[in-house]
Amino acid sequence: MSTTAQANDAETRPGAGTEPGAVRAVADHVRGYWAEVRSGEVGALPAVAGIIALCVFFGISQPVFLSVGNLANLFGQGAAVACIAMGLVFVLVIGEIDLSAGFASGVCAAIMAVILTDWGMPWPLAIAAAIATGVVIGLLLGTLVVKLGIPSFVVTLAAFLAFQGIVLMILEEGSNITIHNETVKAVAGGNLERWQGWTLLVLTIAAYAALQLNRWRRRVARSLVHEPLAVVVARVASLGALLTATVFLLNLERSANPQIISLTGVPVVIVLLGVLFAVWTFVLHRTRFGRHLYAVGGNREAAVRAGVNVDRVRIAAFVICSGMAAIGGIVAASRAASVDPNTGGSNVLLLSVGAAVIGGASLFGGKGTVRAALLGGAVVAIINNGMGLMGLSAGVRFGVTGAVLLLAAGVDAMSRGRGKLFGRH
């Protein structure tokens, strides 16, 4: 995100904004970004490139992939994994791992289903209970890792097995529980009205533009190094265009039989993902807690010496991870309209870890963003969706997803090495 000193000069010089200065400032900015990429700060680049390449590939081989119906479908398919991946980012940032996040989501979903269907209680209570369960799970895992010093790999591997058993017990040996509640089903299955979609779009773009411009203005006022205004405007405009196109497409009729049932509007789950993304991005980058998460992941000893309450920060990361797993479980249950012993099981955990790592979170700690989880989640969802459309078997899909995860981890390890090699003196 940094610009070069020259870019700053060009922008603050009196009379800047005349073309040559502005153009050079933008060019310098691009060069600065490229230099970062080459030094190993690849950030979101591989995930974005992957998404584009996959869309081109599947779009050509399976034209239905690019249909509006399938676009809406993708969000529903990927949402649960994306939620869990967003939570995993917090644990990955502090250099730990949570292998139990998948089945934790299953446990939370099962508890919600029991309260909702078996006990007939209202949905807010069921959802609150599910999230509270996630929080308690996180507290437990975090305390075991932090206070007893058991490696998170071991603690969460044990929890992985235990939670699988708990799901079976809650569901009484494998029966499944159907969810009838319309509100809960709408989480993953509902759509906004057309006007709601447009309103939300305008509000989102306005908020993003205001935040970006405000930040830019503050930095100019303090005469700190800042991006050229053109870059800020371009970023807002391109995000705005992308979102507008998405809302436009999703507001088209996508039902196979519009006469019988109409299907339009932005899926509710996109709003949910958007809100979670905004909240956790704020926490990670704008709060003291977020800063301390990175510090703990980067150098725990330095964080201790700087007076960071390292234990509390680490436990909180596990709590957020399991809490987000609970939300992922709710989404999964909502989408399937039922909970069974496989909810949160199978490949859910691996896809979630894969999503976070593909997006640029590091398994070595200290690095990762919520955006990474979403982008990586998109890659994973597209691969599964596209290969499903191609009629490939589950076996092939597992294999390919595994290969992509390995590739992402390889890029992670290499960019780390590259940063060391070229960055350090």
Place this chain on the structure above:
Amino acid sequence: MLLELTGLSKRFGPVEVLSDVDLAIDAGEVCALVGDNGAGKSTLVKCVAGIHGIDGGAITVDGEARHITGPRDAAALGIEVVYQDLALCDNLDVVENLFLGREKMRGMMLDDDAMEQLAAETLSSLAVRTIRNLRQPVASLSGGQRQTVAIAKAVLWNSRLVILDEPTAALGVAQTRQVLELIRRLADQGLAVLYISHNLNDVFAVADRIAALYLGRMAAVLDAADATQSQVVELITSGRSGTLGLGADTNGART
């Protein structure tokens, strides 16, 4: 006197690591602390920094006896320590490292711009020109630049005494000179500096006074201008040099 240690003793179990150590440091001077491996230099620093409790003697700041029971106490008295290792987070940038643990806030949000501005001001007041991009991750800095950041981190807090435990041990010639110049500037700006080093050339280059520890005892405190390297070497290795140093009666009496 800014800091005065009188009769300071520190035991780890039965082992007396520091015994009856006297040392005084005034504002505006660089006092070098030398001594062989295991002489007790780092232990002395940790006592002053509040990491170890003391078993005897007194720590006096501004003429007032103080109980320093933790790093926070030391920081509140304006005492900051720069450790040679493990002081920075590689994944955070320069500004984030400088303010780690003491972030400036605007409401519940980090005030990154204010921190960046303050960081820039601090670095320029220290005449640091080697770090141009404050938003660069510390991992990409050279050893000397990293040490500069660590030192700047210590002086950012209106600190009055900066303690540096072997800050140049891992640095090359040019980078060592940068750091030494920075240390000199700190003193010239009125801070007290306690500088620990094994390299006597570096010590003579910056120190106003030289304190030599020998097996946990203060062998002698000399004015750098009057001392010679060979004198200091003798004090380090045998605790005495001519008429200076520990008397024959106490020398070697330690078990």
